[in-house]
Amino acid sequence: MSRTKVFLILVFLLGGVAALLLARRELAREQLDPSPRAAREVGAIQMALERYRIDTGGYPSRREGFDALVHRPYTVSSTYWHGPYIQWRENRLLDPWGRPYRYRVMSDGHGVAYTLGAEGAPGGAGEEQDLWGTSEAARAAAAGKTP
Template sequence: MRVSVAGEDTQAGFTLLEILVVIVILGLLIGLVAPAVLRQLGGARVSIAHQSIARLGSVLDMYKLDVGSYPSTDQGLEALVQTPAGVSNWNGPYVQSGQVPVDPWNHPYVYRDPSDRAGHDYDLCSTGPNGTATGDNMICN
């Protein structure tokens, strides 16, 4: 851009150095902020997994009130969507979507009845972000 000031021609604009400084500052900000944002996102999904497991526990309790027992491991969470063979008093589907629920990372929940853990009627767990967590690393009821 050319600007004329009192008969004198000058050029206005940014120098390459100024543009590079701005790019470096933006890169530093992104480098510092992005990891914090990603940590918050990961923590939010874990929180959602805990909440979803608690809600599914309530749905399983409604199933037990109707049928008289929790679904077996073989029937799995599919029993909340379709009537299992040999089950009377089924009053479902028990989930609004009409589909078997998945965890926040789109992995299927692990369901076992009876539970492998003391003090629980059943196990309802998420295998976490990578879908491979086992044992104490799983997010469970």
Template sequence: MKRISRTSGFTLIEIMVVVIVIGVIAALIVPNLFDRAGKAKRSVAKQQVGSLETAIQLFQQDYGRFPDTLEELASPPADVEGASPPSIKQKDLIDPWGNPFLYRYPGNNWTFDLLSTGADGQEGGEGENADITNY
């Protein structure tokens, strides 16, 4: 009778246990990674709102009026000679979620309102969808 020699290797049960453990670890880690990405985007949007707010105030000081649109921050007004080059680029007018920042002058809540509509691109919302504003 032939004797079956047992060679080293993993059994199906051992492999399944490892796969389950990896799945549990991934289930715990992946949501945290997505949460951090959302928090990072909100942080970037807050910084962008602050930069745009400063650019709007500088525009008002330089030209004696508030811009009609945010696009005026990226290109100097045609009616002003010797306008200084813009410090804001067109890409700076887009929030981290790919939505344009909203600007209202006169504002409802402040001299001017500036906001990012958050992840959903709609005004209002909670959590990651909440607006990020200058007021």
């Protein structure tokens, strides 16, 4: 085998080892603080809610909740519903702490996804802080108002 081929094989092997080490490091970091994962997932659910709103003209009702993102509600015409808008894991959306993500319809009719963080109670800071799908809902929650 030529020196060039040996050199290329070594470069690819070292690159693979480096990528593996970085992936392990990121996984370990996420296990220590799952908040970034929760923020990404809340954002993805919120995007699914926005796509639903664009297609159907409104957000799911509180009763329909996230199920409307996967199964067409009887109140929505099949002409407008283009879902599913999100994939479920074992028929529910769970946050990194094992609790279902929550859905709230605000007073203006805006649908918002959120999670209560590690402690599972409203409020908190750091890993315990609530994560909301929109900044307006986060501000309302911080002000003590029910979004």
